[in-house]
Amino acid sequence: MPFLGERHLAAALRQCGRRRSCPGADGMTWADYRRAAAIRIPRLARALREGAWRPGPLRINPLPTYSGKELPCVIPTVEDRLVHRAMRNAVEPVLEAGVFADWVSGYRPGRNRITALRQAMAWADQGFTSVADVDVAHVSHGSDPEQVTSWLAVHVHDGTFLDRFRTALAGLPSPLAPGTGVSPLLINLRLSRADRLLPDLRLVRFADNYCAFAASRTEAERAMERVLDRSVRTPVVPQGATVTDTAARLTPFAKLPRAAALDDRLSYRARGLLAERWCDRPGWTFTIEHLARTRGPGVEGHTVAELRAAGYVHLTGVPGRGDRLRSAFTLHRAAIPGGAGNAEPWVWAPYATARDGRLSYRARGLLLAQLSYAEPGTHEVALVGGVAALAEHHQAPGEGREALGTALGELLAAGYGSRERMRGLDGRIGWGRSFAEFRPESR
Structure with missing residues (x-):
């Protein structure tokens, strides 16, 4: 069993000593262990060779995670970690190779x-x-030392090494x-x-x-x-x-039809709702009541009416209380330019963007409309003049300067754009907005 001999244990000690880690249940640090390494390493190698080595006590230390849950973490003694490192050094090349x-x-x-x-x-x-x-x-x-050792035995055939490996796992709450x-x-x-x-x-x-x-x-x-x-x-x-x-x-990335994102019959709010529904599976229905519960009341009724008038959604019925049918809507993909598989250009965006709950429907529609102006092969678009330019050059029904300013503020706060100094077509310098285009090849 040469891989757990003195030379390999000394190499493992050098590897472990490069890391800053806390002591185990016995309170010993790596500095303490190194000071007596000339005595400890030969003694440890002999114990492993003769089968007398046994794992030490564990220090249980649950760690908080980013999700708020606790990760059950164990901290072995420094000598046990040294043995684990030597075992890993012996096994890892075999597993990496095949x-x-x-x-x-x-x-x-x-x-x-x-x-x-x-x-x-x-x-x-x-x-x-x-x-x-x-x-x-x-x-x-859901595993035990015998089971885990059997996985390793498929690739490692040193019986003495496998026995010591099993002993190391037996000292843990789970392998x-x-x-x-x-x-x-x-x-x-x-x-x-x-x-x-x-x-x-x-x-x-x-x-x-x-x-x-x-x-x-x-x-x-x-x-x-x-x-x-x-x-x-x-x-x-x-x-x-x-x-x-x-x-x-x-x-997935959503391929949103560029012609729909630029349809001037629709408000930006309606375009944002259209983008969100585009991410649904074909045939899925939605109701105004559902939109009001998830996005808040007040605007969804006439927003859906815009999409229906433009032919993007059609009215269906779904079972309601009793024998009554509730009004529901289904996206009419064939009516959307580029939605039926023809050669219209697309706007790329991750589904998370089209469904970003931090943004209002107006902000999402504005973002997609602005990205539609990007030149082929580029990944960002500049809007020189900010709200004034939107109100003057990019008309959308029912969108005033105040509403557009609020939507632009949402996009900047969510990290979708930046505010910077830009030169307009007339040569004058002014404040503008720059939006990043989310293309698969740019992520």
């Missing part, structure tokens, strides 16, 4: 968030802009408990068994988060089902891993 997929980042040497982003951008550049996003929750739950030196490696090992069942999908995985890239929403939905079946609904990943309703979602 187990982990190239599209997996996170907890891997030489790979990080930037690696995952580059892979995601490469798929988006090829036109695969509908994304199935699956976050495997509780991936560190994949966050905070240990081996849990990141084991999470990737656990999910690699599901990764092998997904060879034909365009995937990027960072830690326990899968993104499947597709050319359409329908294809993305099929990819999502495949990932769910392989990563959660199968005995390949043991019981305990789940996907919550909010963790599995589609994150």
Whole structure:
């Protein structure tokens, strides 16, 4: 078992010593351990060789996360972390060489968030802009030391090493408990068994988060089902891993018809509502009552009437109380220029932008209308003159300067634009607005 000998333990100590980490339950720091390393390392190597080594006590330290929940984290003693690091150094080259997929980042040497982003951008550049996003929750739950050691035994055949590995895991509350030196490696090992069942999908995985890239929403939905079946609904990943309703979602870019965004029959408010409804699945209905509950009362009735008068939505009926039918509306996609698959240009925006609850419908419609003026191949558009230019050159029914100024303020506050000094067509310098265009190739 050479990988747990003195030389490898000393190398692991140098790696661990580069990090600033708190002491474990015994209060020993890395500085304390290094001062007596000439005695401790040989003694530890002998204990591992003879099978006498046992893990020390754990310090339990729950950590608050950005979502407000607590992450159950354990802190082993510095000597146990040293053993974990040496074990990881021994196993990692084997798993990197023949187990982990190239599209997996996170907890891997030489790979990080930037690696995952580059892979995601490469798929988006090829036109695969509908994304199935699956976050495997509780991936560190539902396993025991024997089970985890059996995963590793498929690739590592040193029985003595596997026995010491099992002993290290037995000292933890669960084998994949966050905070240990081996849990990141084991999470990737656990999910690699599901990764092998997904060879034909365009995937990027960072830690326990899968993104499947597709050319359409329908294809993305099929990819999502495949990932769910392989990563959660199968005995390949043991019981305990789940996907919550909010963790599995589609994150496509919306291709909004440019002609609809510039339709001067519609107010900016109506264009914003049209963009939001465009992100729904074909055939979905909505009611004015639903809009009033989710966006607030007061404007949705005549906003929907604008869309209906222009032919963008048509009236249907859905079951209501008793035998009565409620008035509901469905987007008439064939009536929208560019919506039926013809060669009209498009405005690109993430679904999150078209549905951004921080923005009023007027602000969303204004943003999409301004982005429609961008030249092909560019990713931003400048509005010189601000509200005055909007009121004079970009007419929309029912939109006064005060309302447009409020909408512009919403966009700037939400980070969709910036206020800067610009030169107008007449050569004079004035305040203007610059809006970023959200194109798949620019993200």
